[in-house]
Amino acid sequence: MLSEDCVFCQNVIKKRDAFVIYENENVLAFMDKFPVEPGHVLVIPKSHYENILDIDYDLYLEVHRVSKLLCLPVIRALHADAINVGQNNGTCANQKVFHYHVHLIPRFCGREIGWRARNSASDDELDEIAERIKAEIGNSDKTIPKLK
Numbered sequence: 001m002l003s004e005d006c007v008f009c010q011n012v013i014k015k016r017d018a019f020v021i022y023e024n025e026n027v028l029a030f031m032d033k034f035p036v037e038p039g040h041v042l043v044i045p046k047s048h049y050e051n052i053l054d055i056d057y058d059l060y061l062e063v064h065r066v067s068k069l070l071c072l073p074v075i076r077a078l079h080a081d082a083i084n085v086g087q088n089n090g091t092c093a094n095q096k097v098f099h100y101h102v103h104l105i106p107r108f109c110g111r112e113i114g115w116r117a118r119n120s121a122s123d124d125e126l127d128e129i130a131e132r133i134k135a136e137i138g139n140s141d142k143t144i145p146k147l148k
């Protein structure tokens with residue numbers, strides 16, 4: 001089920017107004033338009049759940065399975081040193097969109113991140129990074145890099 005007043009349900013899932021990097025029957029991953037770092041990806045269920053308390057358990061596992069699957073392609077595409085995987089539940093935990101989502105944030109040694117000073121990325125930049133990540137999803141070499 002989609003929600004009428006949810007930006008992810010309406011703009012991302014229904015209108016496809018997003019740079020999608022991965023999709024299956026239940027889960028969709030796309031570029032965050034306000035990245036904490038370049039390559040910031042959001043992974044969401046394709047039906048509306050607000051947070052970790054109400055999300056269907058199997059769907060929760062599927063979202064996190066896809067999140068793990070995408071970590072290596074994101075790290076490689078951005079030449080990242082490390083990656084944050086996380087999600088926020090509730091306003092006081094910094095949740096901004098009330099549709100369950102997992103953040104994949106590539107990290108670079110010596111660079112701090114800030115949730116409050118998020119960048120607005122251009123469509124060209126998002127598209128270019130999305131294409132690089134998609135190319136890495138298709139890369140059959142699954143050699144695991146050493147994270148820093």
Ligand SMILES: [Zn+2]
Binds near residue numbers: 003008009098
């Ligand atoms: Zn929604």
